[in-house]
Amino acid sequence: MKKSSLVFCAGAALLACIAGTAQAAEQPTLTKFKHVAGIVQEKCLACHTRNFDLPFYAAIPGIKEIIQKDYNDGIRALDLNQELVERAKNKPASEVTLAKMEWVIQNDSMPPAKFAIVHWGSRLAPEEKLAILDWVKTSRAEQYATGLAAPDKANEPVQPLPDSIPFDAKKAALGKKLFNDKRISVDDTVSCFSCHDIDTKAGTDNARFAEGVRKQLGDINAPTVFNAAFNTRQFWDGRAADLQEQAGGPPLNPIEMGSKNWQDIIAKFQKDSALTAELTALYPDGWSEANITNAIGEYEKTLITPNSRFDKWLKGDAKALSVDEQRGYDRFKAYRCASCHVGKSMGGQSFEYMDLKKDYFADRGHPLGSDKGLFGFSKDKNDMHKFKVPTLRNVELTAPYLHDGTVTTLDEAVRIMGVYLAGFDIPQQDRKLIVAYLRTLTGEFEGKPLTGQVTAK
Numbered sequence: 001m002k003k004s005s006l007v008f009c010a011g012a013a014l015l016a017c018i019a020g021t022a023q024a025a026e027q028p029t030l031t032k033f034k035h036v037a038g039i040v041q042e043k044c045l046a047c048h049t050r051n052f053d054l055p056f057y058a059a060i061p062g063i064k065e066i067i068q069k070d071y072n073d074g075i076r077a078l079d080l081n082q083e084l085v086e087r088a089k090n091k092p093a094s095e096v097t098l099a100k101m102e103w104v105i106q107n108d109s110m111p112p113a114k115f116a117i118v119h120w121g122s123r124l125a126p127e128e129k130l131a132i133l134d135w136v137k138t139s140r141a142e143q144y145a146t147g148l149a150a151p152d153k154a155n156e157p158v159q160p161l162p163d164s165i166p167f168d169a170k171k172a173a174l175g176k177k178l179f180n181d182k183r184i185s186v187d188d189t190v191s192c193f194s195c196h197d198i199d200t201k202a203g204t205d206n207a208r209f210a211e212g213v214r215k216q217l218g219d220i221n222a223p224t225v226f227n228a229a230f231n232t233r234q235f236w237d238g239r240a241a242d243l244q245e246q247a248g249g250p251p252l253n254p255i256e257m258g259s260k261n262w263q264d265i266i267a268k269f270q271k272d273s274a275l276t277a278e279l280t281a282l283y284p285d286g287w288s289e290a291n292i293t294n295a296i297g298e299y300e301k302t303l304i305t306p307n308s309r310f311d312k313w314l315k316g317d318a319k320a321l322s323v324d325e326q327r328g329y330d331r332f333k334a335y336r337c338a339s340c341h342v343g344k345s346m347g348g349q350s351f352e353y354m355d356l357k358k359d360y361f362a363d364r365g366h367p368l369g370s371d372k373g374l375f376g377f378s379k380d381k382n383d384m385h386k387f388k389v390p391t392l393r394n395v396e397l398t399a400p401y402l403h404d405g406t407v408t409t410l411d412e413a414v415r416i417m418g419v420y421l422a423g424f425d426i427p428q429q430d431r432k433l434i435v436a437y438l439r440t441l442t443g444e445f446e447g448k449p450l451t452g453q454v455t456a457k
């Protein structure tokens, strides 16, 4: 893909801007995108960008309250200026944005009905809806499809996991040793594996909060390392750009591995001549933080769990799912779950408000330091309570759930998602179907089904 020239885009000048910048996308998609961009500018942007003045009729008594609320809720739901206009300067629309756009069109929910009533001509014409859906489909196929789905499943928001991704086998073998090595911690008691048990706990610790050196507890749940390679950023708040940068965090974290500095860790490794020989054969400049974390990152690229029953179904094996499990997947899409849990790893791509539709934190009580989410890292007040969407791969094995580790059953996780993120009070019967579907997401590692503590209910 060609890098585009940088052109400043104001929210209101969307079309002019797209014309100047979107050489970035490939041709047919570009034409479709231009058309969609025109529709979005005219009918959506007013409520979905931070730098757009409220329209004049917002001043009319009574209407102001409705518009102001729609504007506030709309901008929290999706910043279309940021996701389409700003992003189009160098990247295609994200898989998450595509899924969100698809959902509102399929469900005819945008623009909001009460707005369409007061604002004549704001509804989408049938042709416009088709244009948006067509653009979603083309963009998905071009940018995100893993190419593994059967033709009739190719446009599903969830894609099959690939069997593997490229990695350096020797570095990964070394990385595995380092991942399992307790010498990285200050008192030789904790390894990465201690909190991310690959063998029996699906890459987690199955505990509410992780226990670090000297039995210290943090205030945030340990996510799985399986399929973390697909995360666009690492950690619940995204503070690490990639796996290598992430691996630099825990060793010096006082409550995780507690080492004072990398020299102390390296001094221990240097005494191990076999390990030192293995490392210098691969990294001629010898022991360093960069080389240790690079090897660990390479190893984590091997932690992929393909071939779940759902993947088999996506690849064309109609019998891989029961009728109820397929209904569960339909509900999963209908209740908007696939808007955020999208793509091959069903998460890891965007940061979303845990209190999008209702105040989760007020209802839960007992504030935690970790509740800040993305704000804790970005310090942007608009990021308060936003968390990276966790992967749902192998989710029946990764309890407890959520950043605060408060949820121990899938049924409760689905209920909470409905109320606070999707905006639905999901009836018990439908939750049951969704949970049945979620249990089909358990994949294979090294050719064998992943096993662990299966969440009851």
Ligand code: HEC
Pocket: 040, 043, 044, 045, 046, 047, 048, 069, 070, 071, 073, 074, 075, 077, 078, 100, 101, 104, 109, 110, 111, 112, 115, 124
């Ligand atoms: C009058 C303001 C307004 C307009 C115009 C508007 N939206 Fe929205 N949008 C909202 C609000 C409010 C929400 C929050 C969800 C809700 O309460 O329905 C939202 C949510 C969304 C979402 C997230 C899904 C969700 O349910 O939370 C998407 C995607 C979206 N809008 C797309 C669009 C598109 C595409 C258009 C143009 C066709 C559009 N919106 C026009 C106000 C608006």
Ligand code: HEC
Pocket: 179, 184, 190, 191, 192, 193, 194, 195, 196, 210, 211, 212, 213, 218, 220, 221, 222, 223, 224, 225, 228, 231, 233, 234, 235, 236, 237, 243, 246, 247, 248, 250, 251, 255, 256, 257, 296, 388
């Ligand atoms: C004391 C327990 C503990 C140890 C030891 C530990 N981790 Fe973690 N890990 C966690 C917790 C808790 C988080 C979430 C922290 C956050 O997001 O702020 C996490 C997050 C991660 C993530 C991000 C996953 C995602 O979805 O964002 C990766 C990858 C990871 N750890 C790998 C490692 C590696 C590699 C090591 C060894 C160098 C390691 N961890 C050591 C507990 C631990």
Ligand code: HEC
Pocket: 332, 335, 336, 337, 338, 339, 340, 341, 351, 352, 353, 354, 356, 387, 388, 389, 390, 391, 392, 395, 398, 400, 401, 402, 403, 404, 410, 413, 414, 417, 418, 421, 422, 434
């Ligand atoms: C607007 C985006 C969004 C929507 C819609 C959404 N989720 Fe989530 N989901 C998230 C985020 C963000 C988290 C983590 C929140 C936290 O821990 O604070 C999460 C967490 C989860 C978890 C816990 C996973 C774990 O490892 O902790 C499950 C299970 C889940 N979602 C399922 C669903 C289901 C089922 C639906 C549909 C009813 C759904 N989600 C809708 C964003 C979303």
